Amino acid sequence: MTEAAAGKKVIVKVQRQAAPKEAARWEEFALNWRPSMNVIICLRDIAENPVTSDGKATTPITYDSNCLEEICGSCAMLINGKARMACSALVDSLEQPIRIAPLTKFPLVRDLSVDRQFMFESLKRVKAWIPIDGTYDLGEGPRMSPEVQEKGYPLSNCITCGNCLEVCPQVNEHSGFMGAAIFSQVRLFNMHPTGKMHAAERLRASMGHGGIEDCANAQNCVKACPKGIPLTESLAEVNRDAWKQALFGWLVG
Amino acid sequence: MSQPKIIVVGGGLAGLMAAIRVAESGVPVDLFSIVPVKRSHSVCAQGGINAAKNQKGEGDSIAKHFDDTIFGGDFLANQTLVRRMCEAAPGIIDLLDRMGVMFNRTPEGLLDYRRFGGTLYHRTAFAGATTGQQLLYALDEQVRRHESEGHVKKFEGWTFLSAVIDDRGVCRGICAMNLHSMEVQTFAADAVIFCTGGIGAIFGRSTNSVVCTGSAQSALFQQGVDYANGEFIQVHPTAIPGEDKLRLMSESARGEGGRVWVPRAPGDKRPARSIPEAERFYFLEEWYPKYGNLVPRDIATRAIHRIVYQEKLGIDGQAAVYLDVTHIPVEILNHKLEGILEIYEKFIGVDPRKEPMKVFPAMHYTMGGIWINSEDQRTNIPGIYAAGECEYQYHGANRLGANSLVSCIFGGGIAGPAAVKYAKNLASAAAASSVFDRERKRQEEMNQALLSGDGDENPIAIWKELGEIMTEHVTVTRINKNLEMAYGKILALSERYKKINLSDKTTWSNQTLNFARELGNMLILARVITIGAFQRNESRGAHYKPEFPERDDANFLKTTRAKWVNGDIQLTYEAVDTSLIPPRARRYDAAK
Numbered sequence: 128m129t130e131a132a133a134g135k136k137v138i139v140k141v142q143r144q145a146a147p148k149e150a151a152r153w154e155e156f157a158l159n160w161r162p163s164m165n166v167i168i169c170l171r172d173i174a175e176n177p178v179t180s181d182g183k184a185t186t187p188i189t190y191d192s193n194c195l196e197e198i199c200g201s202c203a204m205l206i207n208g209k210a211r212m213a214c215s216a217l218v219d220s221l222e223q224p225i226r227i228a229p230l231t232k233f234p235l236v237r238d239l240s241v242d243r244q245f246m247f248e249s250l251k252r253v254k255a256w257i258p259i260d261g262t263y264d265l266g267e268g269p270r271m272s273p274e275v276q277e278k279g280y281p282l283s284n285c286i287t288c289g290n291c292l293e294v295c296p297q298v299n300e301h302s303g304f305m306g307a308a309i310f311s312q313v314r315l316f317n318m319h320p321t322g323k324m325h326a327a328e329r330l331r332a333s334m335g336h337g338g339i340e341d342c343a344n345a346q347n348c349v350k351a352c353p354k355g356i357p358l359t360e361s362l363a364e365v366n367r368d369a370w371k372q373a374l375f376g377w378l379v380g
Numbered sequence: 381m382s383q384p385k386i387i388v389v390g391g392g393l394a395g396l397m398a399a400i401r402v403a404e405s406g407v408p409v410d411l412f413s414i415v416p417v418k419r420s421h422s423v424c425a426q427g428g429i430n431a432a433k434n435q436k437g438e439g440d441s442i443a444k445h446f447d448d449t450i451f452g453g454d455f456l457a458n459q460t461l462v463r464r465m466c467e468a469a470p471g472i473i474d475l476l477d478r479m480g481v482m483f484n485r486t487p488e489g490l491l492d493y494r495r496f497g498g499t500l501y502h503r504t505a506f507a508g509a510t511t512g513q514q515l516l517y518a519l520d521e522q523v524r525r526h527e528s529e530g531h532v533k534k535f536e537g538w539t540f541l542s543a544v545i546d547d548r549g550v551c552r553g554i555c556a557m558n559l560h561s562m563e564v565q566t567f568a569a570d571a572v573i574f575c576t577g578g579i580g581a582i583f584g585r586s587t588n589s590v591v592c593t594g595s596a597q598s599a600l601f602q603q604g605v606d607y608a609n610g611e612f613i614q615v616h617p618t619a620i621p622g623e624d625k626l627r628l629m630s631e632s633a634r635g636e637g638g639r640v641w642v643p644r645a646p647g648d649k650r651p652a653r654s655i656p657e658a659e660r661f662y663f664l665e666e667w668y669p670k671y672g673n674l675v676p677r678d679i680a681t682r683a684i685h686r687i688v689y690q691e692k693l694g695i696d697g698q699a700a701v702y703l704d705v706t707h708i709p710v711e712i713l714n715h716k717l718e719g720i721l722e723i724y725e726k727f728i729g730v731d732p733r734k735e736p737m738k739v740f741p742a743m744h745y746t747m748g749g750i751w752i753n754s755e756d757q758r759t760n761i762p763g764i765y766a767a768g769e770c771e772y773q774y775h776g777a778n779r780l781g782a783n784s785l786v787s788c789i790f791g792g793g794i795a796g797p798a799a800v801k802y803a804k805n806l807a808s809a810a811a812a813s814s815v816f817d818r819e820r821k822r823q824e825e826m827n828q829a830l831l832s833g834d835g836d837e838n839p840i841a842i843w844k845e846l847g848e849i850m851t852e853h854v855t856v857t858r859i860n861k862n863l864e865m866a867y868g869k870i871l872a873l874s875e876r877y878k879k880i881n882l883s884d885k886t887t888w889s890n891q892t893l894n895f896a897r898e899l900g901n902m903l904i905l906a907r908v909i910t911i912g913a914f915q916r917n918e919s920r921g922a923h924y925k926p927e928f929p930e931r932d933d934a935n936f937l938k939t940t941r942a943k944w945v946n947g948d949i950q951l952t953y954e955a956v957d958t959s960l961i962p963p964r965a966r967r968y969d970a971a972k
Contacts, residue, residue, distance in 0.1 A: 175840040177883045186884040193589045195625040199419040215726045237889035251528045256521035257480040268477030270489035280482040319480050
C-alpha cells in the first residue's frame with residue numbers, strides 16, 4: 128500500500144479510433160497504481176476519469192468485456208503487442224508504458240472493440256454441432272470412455288476469443304482462412320460417438336476456400352491460446368482426415 | 381392465420397433453451413442479446429448440474445432432490461413447479477449428454493456425479509469445473525444449427541430497452557438499441573420471453589458478469605410487470621476478492637473434499653501450511669458435523685462472517701478464510717477442478733494445489749425476480765414470459781448449488797412452447813403502428829435527455845456508491861435502521877442521477893450512454909430489493925435479520941410481490957404453495 132500511497136503511477140497508451148473509417152491515434156493515461164490491477168481495471172479507471180496524461184479531456188474507451196475471468200472470450204486485445212485477454216493481463220507483470228490496441232484481423236468497431244462474427248459464421252460452415260433428433264426425451268446419450276472425454280474436454284474449452292486467428296500469418300482479408308479454433312471444433316465433434324456419424328460432412332466443409340489446406344504450420348496459434356488447447360494437434364488431425372476423406376472418401380461412400 | 385413470431389431476450393442457458401424449443405415447433409424466433417450469445421454469463425457456472433439419477437447407488441430419488449431443494453430454500457418456493465423441475469432433471473441431463481456435453485465419465489463410460497451443498501447425495505453431473513460453459517456451448521451449437529436452417533435470427537449487440545405494450549395492456553414486441561449504431565428500433569412479436577439473468581451489478585462487485593445489471597427486469601417492472609422476492613440475494617461463501625470482480629471459487633472445491641478453516645489463534649501470521657492440524661479451526665465441520673463444508677451457501681456465508689467479524693479470526697486479521705484443497709491428490713484436482721484452480725492461479729499468482737486459497741463471500745445469485753405464474757413461466761402481462769435467473773420461481777429463500785443450471789434449462793424449456801401456444805391463440809390483429817412509434821419515441825427521448833445532460837454527476841461514481849451501499853447493508857446481515865438509511869441514500873443517488881453529464885456524447889458504440897441507461901434501471905431495482913428486505917421482519921434462507929432471528933411462518937411464509945403503481949413501489953404478499961411438503965424447521969447441524 129505504501130507504493131500506492133506514494134503516488135506510484137501506471138502509464139497506459141491506448142490506440143483510439145472513433146469509428147471504422149476514422150483515423151487511429153494514440154492516447155496516454157497516467158493511472159494510480161493499486162495492487163492486483165489488471166488491464167480491465169485500467170480501462171475502468173479511464174472511464175471514470177477520461178483525462179489523458181497531458182490533462183486533455185477525452186472519451187471513455189470502448190472495449191468488449193463480460194465475465195472478467197477468462198471464460199467468455201470477450202476481452203481479447205493486443206497488450207504490449209501480444210494477443211491476450213485483458214482481464215487476466217496483470218499490470219505488475221507488464222512492461223510500461225502498457226500499449227493497448229485492438230486485434231487487427233477483425234473489422235474494427237471502435238477503439239478496442241472488434242467484430243468477430245467471422246468465427247461464428249465459420250462454426251456454421253463446418254457444422255460444429257451434434258445433429259440431435261430433437262429435445263424431447265430420447266433417453267441417455269451414448270456411452271463415452273473417460274479417455275475420449277479427457278481428449279474432448281480441453282477442445283470444448285475454446286472461448287472463441289480469436290487470439291489464434293490474430294497471430295496466424297495465414298489469416299488475412301484475402302485468404303478467408305478459418306483459423307485453428309474452428310478446425311479444433313471439427314476435431315471435437317468428429318471424435319464424439321454421435322458426431323462421428325457426420326464426420327465426412329464436416330471434413331468436406333473444412334476444405335476449399337479458407338479451408339484446412341491453407342494452414343502453413345507456423346504454429347503461432349497454440350502459443351497464443353489462453354486456454355492451452357492443443358491446436359496444432361487438431362490442425363494435423365483434421366488435415367490428415369480431410370485429405371483422407373477427399374482422396375478415398377468415394378471408397379467408403 | 382399467419383405464422384406467429386416469438387422474441388427471446390437473452391442468450392444464456394434459459395434463453396437458448398427457449399429459442400431451441402420455439403424453433404423446433406416450427407415458429408420463427410428472433411434472439412436478442414447484448415453480447416454474442418456464446419459469451420453469456422452462464423459460462424461462469426462452474427460446479428455442475430443436479431439430477432437425482434442415483435448413479436452411485438446411494439438411494440437418491442426425485443423425492444429427495446425435491447425435498448432438499450424446498451428445505452434448502454427455507455420453504456419459500458412454490459412447490460408444484462419445483463417438483464416438476466426435479467422430475468424433469470434426469471431427462472435434461474440425458475438431453476445435454478446427447479448434445480455432446482463433455483461430462484466427466486466413470487470407467488464404465490457413464491456420467492460421473494459429485495456432491496454439492498445442501499445434500500448428502502452424489503447428485504451433481506459435471507464437466508470439469510466449467511460445467512456452465514460446457515452446457516452453454518451445447519445449447520449455443522444447437523441454436524447455431526437452427527440459425528443456419530433459418531429458424532432463428534440472432535440480434536447480437538442489441539440491448540433491450542422496453543416492451544411495446546398496446547392500449548389493452550398486451551405485449552406486442554420490444555424496443556431495443558443497437559450497441560454499435562445506438563439506433564433505437566422496435567420489433568413486433570406475438571410473445572416475448574425474457575431470460576436476462578442476474579442483477580450483480582446493483583451490488584457493484586459480485587461474481588456476475590458485466591452484463592448482469594437487471595436493467596431489463598427493472599424496465600419491465602416500470603412497465604407493470606411484477607417483481608417477486610427481490611430481497612432474496614444469494615451471497616456465495618467462497619470467492620476471490622478483486623477490484624473489478626469477485627471471482628467465484630466453486631462449491632465443487634468442497635464437493636471434492638475441500639475444507640474451510642482459519643488459524644485458531646487470532647492474527648496468526650505463520651504461513652498456512654506450517655500451521656499444525658490441531659491449531660486449525662475447521663469451523664464448518666465443527667459447527668455442522670453432518671453436512672460439514674457442504675452446508676448450503678447462506679449458512680456457510682453467515683458462518684464465515686461470524687468468524688471474521690465476531691470471532692475476529694479472519695486470516696491475519698483480514699476478511700478472508702482458507703479454502704484448502706492441498707490434501708487432495710493433484711491428479712484428482714486437475715481432472716475435476718482444473719478450471720477454477722487455473723482462475724486462482726492466474727489472478728492471484730499462487731498455486732492452490734500447493735497453498736490454501738484465501739476466499740471471502742460475494743454477491744452471487746438472484747433468487748427473486750420477475751413474477752411468473754406457477755405453470756408456464758407467464759408474467760402478469762399477456763405476451764410476456766420469463767425464464768432463468770431473472771424470474772423468481774424454483775429457489776425460494778436460498779438456492780442450492782447446481783440447481784440453477786437445471787432451473788434455467790427447465791424454465792426455458794417450458795417458456796418456449798408456452799409462448800408458442802399463447803401466440804397461436806392470440807385472436808386480435810396486430811397492434812397499430814402508432815403503438816410502436818410511441819414507444820420508440822419515448823426511448824429516443826430518454827437517450828437524448830442523457831446525451832444532452834449538462835449537470836456535474838458521473839454515472840460510474842453513482843454506480844460505485846450504489847454498490848457500496850447495497851453490499852454493506854442489503855446482503856448478509858440486514859438491520860432495519862440501516863435498510864432505511866440505505867433506501868434514503870438510494871433515493872439521493874436517484875436525484876443525482878438526474879444531473880448526469882456523460883463524458884461521451886457521440887452516437888457510435890457509446891458504452892457510456894448504454895451504461896447510464898442501465899444505471900437508471902439499477903437504481904429502481906435496488907429500491908425494490910431494499911424495501912422488500914426492510915418489510916420482511918424475519919430470518920429465512922439468505923435473508924437474515926439479527927433483530928428477528930427466527931423464521932416466522934405465521935406472518936412471512938409469503939411471496940413478496942412488488943408492483944409499480946403511479947411511479948412508486950408497492951409491496952403485496954401472496955401465499956406460497958406448500959401443498960406437497962409441510963414446512964418444518966430448517967437445521968443443518970443435525971440430519972434433517
